[in-house]
Amino acid sequence: MSSQRNTINLKRITRRSAFGILGIAVPSAIWATGIEPNLLSITRKELTLPHWPQALDGFRVAQLTDLHFRPGYDDALIAKACKKLADEKPDLITLTGDFVIRDPSSLPELFRALKGISAQHGVIASPGNHDRWHCSTSQLRKEIEGAGFTYLQNQGSKIHIKGENIFINGLDSIWAGRPDPRKAWQSRLKGEPVIALVHEPDPFAELHLSQPLDLQLSGHTHGGQCRVPFTHYSPAQVNFGRKFIYGHFEMNRSQLFVSRGLGTVGPRVRFACSPELAILTLRSSR
Ligand SMILES: [Fe+2]
Numbered sequence: 001m002s003s004q005r006n007t008i009n010l011k012r013i014t015r016r017s018a019f020g021i022l023g024i025a026v027p028s029a030i031w032a033t034g035i036e037p038n039l040l041s042i043t044r045k046e047l048t049l050p051h052w053p054q055a056l057d058g059f060r061v062a063q064l065t066d067l068h069f070r071p072g073y074d075d076a077l078i079a080k081a082c083k084k085l086a087d088e089k090p091d092l093i094t095l096t097g098d099f100v101i102r103d104p105s106s107l108p109e110l111f112r113a114l115k116g117i118s119a120q121h122g123v124i125a126s127p128g129n130h131d132r133w134h135c136s137t138s139q140l141r142k143e144i145e146g147a148g149f150t151y152l153q154n155q156g157s158k159i160h161i162k163g164e165n166i167f168i169n170g171l172d173s174i175w176a177g178r179p180d181p182r183k184a185w186q187s188r189l190k191g192e193p194v195i196a197l198v199h200e201p202d203p204f205a206e207l208h209l210s211q212p213l214d215l216q217l218s219g220h221t222h223g224g225q226c227r228v229p230f231t232h233y234s235p236a237q238v239n240f241g242r243k244f245i246y247g248h249f250e251m252n253r254s255q256l257f258v259s260r261g262l263g264t265v266g267p268r269v270r271f272a273c274s275p276e277l278a279i280l281t282l283r284s285s286r
Helices: 002-038 075-088 104-114 129-134 137-146 181-185 204-210
Strands: 041-049 059-064 092-095 123-125 155-161 164-170 194-197 215-218 247-251 254-258 276-284
Touching: 002 075, 041 254, 059 075, 075 104, 075 276, 104 137, 123 164, 155 181, 164 181, 204 215, 204 247, 204 254, 215 276
Parallel strands: 041 276, 059 092, 092 123, 164 194, 194 215, 215 254
Antiparallel strands: 059 276, 155 164, 247 254
């Protein structure tokens, strides 16, 4: 009699547990696939850079990265990001690579959608590993420059403001390209503060020792794309994105910001790691 009662109790507990697990798993799956990948968040951060000129205190840089554009799925998200950029009016917009997932035929549509974004000191883009795997450099350059933006792949460019120069360079993808820091830094003049667009974050640990580097902007990791809520732990990790997965880092007198980016790879899922537009205000400590 008592063993029969135990069996009935066990069945009830098992059934309740199964309902409990389903009650969490189903809404989480709906959230991760249907809601969070479309929820654009804006991260506003002030970074105080030791070598940043006093005259440029308050310079605002926007960063969009890892768009991994999927036509028919990401159009509304891209449109929201463009609208936010127009509202925020940053001084400079940076695009730190991974425009495609695989198919380079999505590039013209993506850059038609992005064409409207602008900033007083321009829009500057650099490549990511997916771009270098699936697109040719000439194709990327054509689309990016066709939208009126600057494309930097192992190259530097300068912004002149209030009697100061800012040196901005873009390194080729570490994983999939031919990164050449010497070439990327060669047109910098002594004393010019440096913002480097480097798709993969991990080289920061070495780059900041070998090159003048005030701020490195990276993406690549998607912040983990799916994280354990409240812990910042992400089970998925990627080559060249294991040391710095998300956020702001400082080594010696150089700083790194790694954005969660906008898009996704693999299944279109995000969990506790929403798409991000970063607006960074650069402060001088001089
Ligand atoms: Fe990516």
